[in-house]
Amino acid sequence: MRAGTGPWRLALRRLRRDRVSLVFGGLFVALVVLAIAAPLWASVAGRGWEENNLTGKIESGGEQVDVVTPEGIPIGPQWRGEYFLGADANGRDVAVQLLYAMRNSLLIGLAAALLTTVLATLTGLIAGWYRGWVDALARSSLDVLWAFPVILLGVALGTSLAIGGLQVGPVTIGPGSVLIPILIIGVVFVPYMARPLRGRVLALREQEFVEAARAQGAGSWRIMSSELLPNIASTVIVFAPLMVANAIMLEAALSFLGVGVDPSLGSMINEGIERLITAPHLTIVPGLMLVLTVLALNVFGDGVRDAFDPRTEVRVGR
Amino acid sequence: MLVVLFAVSVLTFLIFNVIPNGDPAVRMAGKSPTESQVEAIRAEWGFDDSLAVQYVETMKNVFGGSAISYFTQLNVRDQIVDGIPRTLSLAIGAAFLWMLGGVALGMLGASRAGRLSDRLITLLALTGVSLPVFWLGALMSYYLGFKAGWFPNGGYVPLTEDPLDWAYHLVLPCTTLAILFVGFYSRVLRSNLLDTMGEDYVRTARAKGLPEREVMRRHVLRNSLIPIVTLWGLDFGAVVAGGAILIEVVFDLQGVGQYAADSVRTLDVPPVLAVTMFGAFFIVVLNTVVDIVYAALDPRIRLT
Numbered sequence: 009m010r011a012g013t014g015p016w017r018l019a020l021r022r023l024r025r026d027r028v029s030l031v032f033g034g035l036f037v038a039l040v041v042l043a044i045a046a047p048l049w050a051s052v053a054g055r056g057w058e059e060n061n062l063t064g065k066i067e068s069g070g071e072q073v074d075v076v077t078p079e080g081i082p083i084g085p086q087w088r089g090e091y092f093l094g095a096d097a098n099g100r101d102v103a104v105q106l107l108y109a110m111r112n113s114l115l116i117g118l119a120a121a122l123l124t125t126v127l128a129t130l131t132g133l134i135a136g137w138y139r140g141w142v143d144a145l146a147r148s149s150l151d152v153l154w155a156f157p158v159i160l161l162g163v164a165l166g167t168s169l170a171i172g173g174l175q176v177g178p179v180t181i182g183p184g185s186v187l188i189p190i191l192i193i194g195v196v197f198v199p200y201m202a203r204p205l206r207g208r209v210l211a212l213r214e215q216e217f218v219e220a221a222r223a224q225g226a227g228s229w230r231i232m233s234s235e236l237l238p239n240i241a242s243t244v245i246v247f248a249p250l251m252v253a254n255a256i257m258l259e260a261a262l263s264f265l266g267v268g269v270d271p272s273l274g275s276m277i278n279e280g281i282e283r284l285i286t287a288p289h290l291t292i293v294p295g296l297m298l299v300l301t302v303l304a305l306n307v308f309g310d311g312v313r314d315a316f317d318p319r320t321e322v323r324v325g326r
Numbered sequence: 327m328l329v330v331l332f333a334v335s336v337l338t339f340l341i342f343n344v345i346p347n348g349d350p351a352v353r354m355a356g357k358s359p360t361e362s363q364v365e366a367i368r369a370e371w372g373f374d375d376s377l378a379v380q381y382v383e384t385m386k387n388v389f390g391g392s393a394i395s396y397f398t399q400l401n402v403r404d405q406i407v408d409g410i411p412r413t414l415s416l417a418i419g420a421a422f423l424w425m426l427g428g429v430a431l432g433m434l435g436a437s438r439a440g441r442l443s444d445r446l447i448t449l450l451a452l453t454g455v456s457l458p459v460f461w462l463g464a465l466m467s468y469y470l471g472f473k474a475g476w477f478p479n480g481g482y483v484p485l486t487e488d489p490l491d492w493a494y495h496l497v498l499p500c501t502t503l504a505i506l507f508v509g510f511y512s513r514v515l516r517s518n519l520l521d522t523m524g525e526d527y528v529r530t531a532r533a534k535g536l537p538e539r540e541v542m543r544r545h546v547l548r549n550s551l552i553p554i555v556t557l558w559g560l561d562f563g564a565v566v567a568g569g570a571i572l573i574e575v576v577f578d579l580q581g582v583g584q585y586a587a588d589s590v591r592t593l594d595v596p597p598v599l600a601v602t603m604f605g606a607f608f609i610v611v612l613n614t615v616v617d618i619v620y621a622a623l624d625p626r627i628r629l630t
Contacts, residue, residue: 028445152333155569155606163590164341164598257458261572264460274458281464281576285472295461299521302456310452 015242015316022315024167029311036304039297043114046107052089052102055288057108057271061099066090075099081286085293094289096279102293110297116189116269119255123194124251125244128201131206133232135202136209146206150199158196159261165192166267186269189262193255200254201247242316249309253302260298273298334606338599339381385599402600405585412482413581415492416573417565424507425558429551431508431513439520449511449514454509462503463576471498480577499577503570507561511554518550526547552623556616563612565606 014020023029050056064075068086075095076082082095085102092103135146150316153161167186212218213236263274273294280290366589431447438444471479477498483491522528523546561569571583578584582601589597 028449086568148329148333152337155330155334155609156337156602156608157564157605160568160586160590160598160602160605163571163587164338164602167590168341186612253456257456260458261460264458264572265575266591274460277458277461277464284464284468288468291461291464295458295465298458298461299453299456302458303453306452306456309451310448 019315021243023311026311026314028321029314032304032307033311036301036308039110039301040114040302043107043110046104046111049107049131049207050101050104053104054090055101055104057100057105059100060096064099081283082290084287084289090310092286093293096276096290097283097287102290105271105276106273106294108298109273109276109294111258111260112186112269112271113273113298113301116186116193116259117252117273119186119190120193120197120255120259121248121251123190124197124201124255125248127198128205129237129240129244131198131202132205132209133236136227137213137232137236138204139210143206146202150202153196154199156196158258159265161196162192162258162262163267165266166262180206189259189268193258193262196258197251201244201251204247205240205243207322208243209236212239246313246316249305249312253305253309256298256302256305330610331603331606335385335599335603336381337539338602339595341376371524402597405597406582406600406604409582409585411484411601412579413566413570413574413583415482415485415496416499416503416579416581418571419496420503420507420565421558421562423500423504424511426465427504427508428554429515431512432519433547435512435516436519436523439516444516448516451509451512454505457506459502459506460572460576462505463499463573466498466502467577476503480579482577482579482581499573499579502576503573505563512558514557515550515554519546522546522550552620555623556620559612559616563609567609 025145045313046057061075065072066075067073068082068083073083075091076097076099080097082097082099083091084094086092086094091101093106094102096102096105113166122254131146135143166188169192218231218235221235226235259268259272260274260277263270263272264278265276266278268274276294277291277298280287280292280294284291431451435444435447435451438447467480478495481493481495485492496630528541528545531545532538536544566582568583568586570581571587573579574581574584575587582604585597586601586605588594589601
């Protein structure tokens with residue numbers, strides 16, 4: 009290791025050595041690719057995610073079987089192109105629905121996390137740097153947001169917005185739009201990230217390099233962008249996978265409670281639970297997908313954290 | 327603290343009265359109402375007053391205990407009072423389990439740090455954190471409750487009615503909720519323990535000749551537990567305030583969380599306001615208690 013290797017290179021090197029985290033990171037990428045390929049699978053399966061098929065029959069085990077029996081019981085996984093993971097109560101292809109639901113979950117999760125990051129970074133920087141009344145205002149707003157039970161806030165906002173959509177000046181967002189969960193989840197998680205970031209900024213602003221920059225005549229924004237921002241970047245990066253994972257979980261919870269977009273992993277699980285007795289695959293499949301996605305993010309995120317923070321590196325022996 | 331509570335109440339009120347296009351009077355009037363019917367409801371409930379007046383009236387009702395749900399016409403305070411012991415039972419039971427499990431796994435992981443068993447425990451913990459609570463709850467309720475018949479299929483039995491049955495009904499919901507938190511807490515504790523074990527005062531204690539067990543007990547564990555206790559307080563507050571919603575819905579516990587979920591979905595303002603206030607109040611109070619406890623446990627903070 010050459011002397012003077014920067015912290016970023018070091019972190020990257022540590023991350024590269026962490027096989028487990030890399031595997032799970034790769035898993036997440038694979039899931040993203042799968043989700044993007046949803047329309048492709050739809051053509052293989054022969055139907056879109058919304059296409060009902062209550063009266064159809066397909067060949068299974070050598071004979072013609074109802075896709076959905078007269079009692080309303082759908083078929084289980086066929087492990088073939090058509091109805092790879094079985095059908096739901098309306099005869100829809102579960103695998104196709106799953107991939108489209110993944111699309112929504114991933115899109116909302118990633119976008120919401122991005123929104124949270126941007127808002128939290130701005131808030132943390134501004135509150136930590138200017139202090140005074142700006143900081144007091146920011147802290148009170150964060151406290152109010154923090155005091156709100158997350159799910160309750162999410163459901164409340166989601167329900168209100170779901171009915172009439174949102175109108176911000178000239179911009180109208182329809183009730184079923186993906187933007188609504190993104191906005192809600194993005195805002196709800198801001199305190200969780202803004203607080204630690206603000207703490208970091210408060211600590212950093214006392215250091216000499218900031219004083220040096222000020223002595224050079226750098227203005228506030230200049231200092232925030234070229235001095236403070238790169239130094240909190242590692243904190244942001246460490247938080248990022250966690251934020252995405254939490255956003256995906258919250259989105260699933262919200263759509264489970266009926267406040268989300270369609271199709272969605274949460275709503276699929278909700279529908280599946282009603283038929284747990286007759287068609288367990290309807291619950292198990294979307295749940296497993298959700299667990300895999302969040303787990304991949306969590307393990308990878310853990311690896312990123314370890315790569316950046318060798319303090320937690322294990323010291324074996326005494 | 328009061329400012330925060332006030333802000334929360336205003337925000338909640340606004341969310342329900344400003345954003346949606348639904349007119350509560352129209353919704354309450356039922357199917358195909360006549361204009362005069364809607365007018366009558368509006369006058370009776372005060373919907374035609376300005377928002378500020380409506381807010382004051384609703385808040386007076388909520389705190390005075392006379393608030394009635396727009397929909398069920400039942401008294402809001404009674405419903406909440408009914409729901410509190412259920413939500414608290416769930417929260418306390420789960421909190422106890424997750425503390426136990428979290429500390430145990432955390433200590434196990436730290437003692438075997440770096441070895442395969444530690445990495446497996448970490449993976450297990452991360453899996454626990456990644457399980458959607460409602461999915462896990464539904465599956466446990468179904469496979470362990472319905473199919474295997476080991477546990478009841480949901481529902482709640484009051485403590486006063488039958489303590490054994492009360493506990494029996496709570497096993498699955500509490501365990502489900504605990505699994506999520508155990509994963510998180512075990513890892514926090516593990517990293518705290520590892521950090522503390524490398525501190526100078528621990529080395530001094532060992533150099534003094536203190537047996538390892540004493541070192542762990544008197545120095546390492548105590549100091550590592552402090553941040554855990556504060557986290558625990560915050561999470562407990564969050565669970566009671568609303569985190570319990572999903573479990574209550576899945577297991578049909580009829581607690582405060584479920585009441586809130588049902589009310590929110592019908593945009594029923596008085597119950598939602600009341601529950602949100604209750605939740606926010608709980609969180610704020612617990613935050614303060616946690617701050618005090620933290621100062622009491624950590625002498626360094628007291629001196630500043």
